[in-house]
Amino acid sequence: MKVSLVQLCSTRALERNLTRCRQLAEQAAGEGADWILFPENAPFLGKDADKLAVAETIDGTIVDQFRAIARDTGCWVGLGSFPEISPDASRTYNTQVLLDPAGQTSAVYRKIHLFDVDVEGGRNYRESDSVAAGQSPVTATVAAPDGDHTVGLSVCYDLRFPELYRKLVARGASVLTVPSAFTLQTGRDHWHPLLQARAIENQCYVLAPNQWGNHFGQRSSYGHSAIYDPWGRMLACAPEKECIVTAELDFEYLQDVRQRMPCLTHRRVGPDDRKK
Numbered sequence: 001m002k003v004s005l006v007q008l009c010s011t012r013a014l015e016r017n018l019t020r021c022r023q024l025a026e027q028a029a030g031e032g033a034d035w036i037l038f039p040e041n042a043p044f045l046g047k048d049a050d051k052l053a054v055a056e057t058i059d060g061t062i063v064d065q066f067r068a069i070a071r072d073t074g075c076w077v078g079l080g081s082f083p084e085i086s087p088d089a090s091r092t093y094n095t096q097v098l099l100d101p102a103g104q105t106s107a108v109y110r111k112i113h114l115f116d117v118d119v120e121g122g123r124n125y126r127e128s129d130s131v132a133a134g135q136s137p138v139t140a141t142v143a144a145p146d147g148d149h150t151v152g153l154s155v156c157y158d159l160r161f162p163e164l165y166r167k168l169v170a171r172g173a174s175v176l177t178v179p180s181a182f183t184l185q186t187g188r189d190h191w192h193p194l195l196q197a198r199a200i201e202n203q204c205y206v207l208a209p210n211q212w213g214n215h216f217g218q219r220s221s222y223g224h225s226a227i228y229d230p231w232g233r234m235l236a237c238a239p240e241k242e243c244i245v246t247a248e249l250d251f252e253y254l255q256d257v258r259q260r261m262p263c264l265t266h267r268r269v270g271p272d273d274r275k276k
């Protein structure tokens with residue numbers, strides 16, 4: 001299975017972002033991608049108050065545009081996240097949507113861990129002021145030319161909570177998605193080590209499209225959108241611009257890694273729902 005990550009510098013201008021998403025998706029399809037993944041809040045990255053105004057349901061016009069991208073390219077599409085209307089009128093969900101090549105919804109994951117953090121040399125973030133936390137880990141199946149693959153979904157700050165990924169792996173995940181808007185200040189020290197650790201300890205492919213650059217003069221994202229293999233090798237990493245990066249995932253290699261070093265079956269401490 002060939003995957004492309006889209007690295008974006010999303011703005012407050014919905015139309016502008018959607019145009020870039022489509023352009024880069026067409027480029028990815030031209031490179032033979034089976035699955036195209038967009039970063040967290042690809043369609044809109046702006047002030048919290050504005051986010052509420054653009055929020056929609058899964059059946060709204062924002063997700064519709066990504067359904068059209070899936071249909072037109074014939075690819076699976078991961079919409080890293082978009083602001084989804086929640087039952088709480090003052091908060092949105094931060095929602096990742098997996099779409100099949102027909103544009104149908106295959107999975108919906110609402111970000112569980114919210115970024116309420118005072119970043120040194122950066123801003124103070126209070127994601128929970130405008131976002132309602134999701135409750136449930138989500139896995140889904142992506143059907144690729146080389147077979148069906150179970151993928152575990154997560155978003156950005158979730159990356160710091162390894163117990164979430166253990167649960168996804170216990171449910172059979174061999175691919176983990178981490179679409180992000182990881183900050184420049186935290187990313188330069190933590191982005192690669194955390195992605196690499198999740199890949200090594202869970203023996204999974206890790207797909208992490210990130211936002212890059214300065215957004216509305218208020219915050220900067222680290223970029224370095226990256227693909228790690230189940231041994232922890234970095235297969236691809238994006239340069240400092242809006243772009244795509246592509247890699248081929250090899251699931252025979254993944255099985256080989258898991259057989260030679262069966263960490264996942266050697267576990268002695270942990271949740272009861274581990275794979276027996």
Ligand SMILES: O=C(O)CNC(=O)[C@H](CS)NC(=O)CCC(=O)C(=O)O
Nearest residue numbers: 041115125127156157181182183186
């Ligand atoms: O709010 C939006 O519009 C988009 N969402 C985000 O940017 C989110 C919440 S503020 N960012 C993160 O989770 C960064 C995590 C991070 O950088 C770290 O864990 O170090």
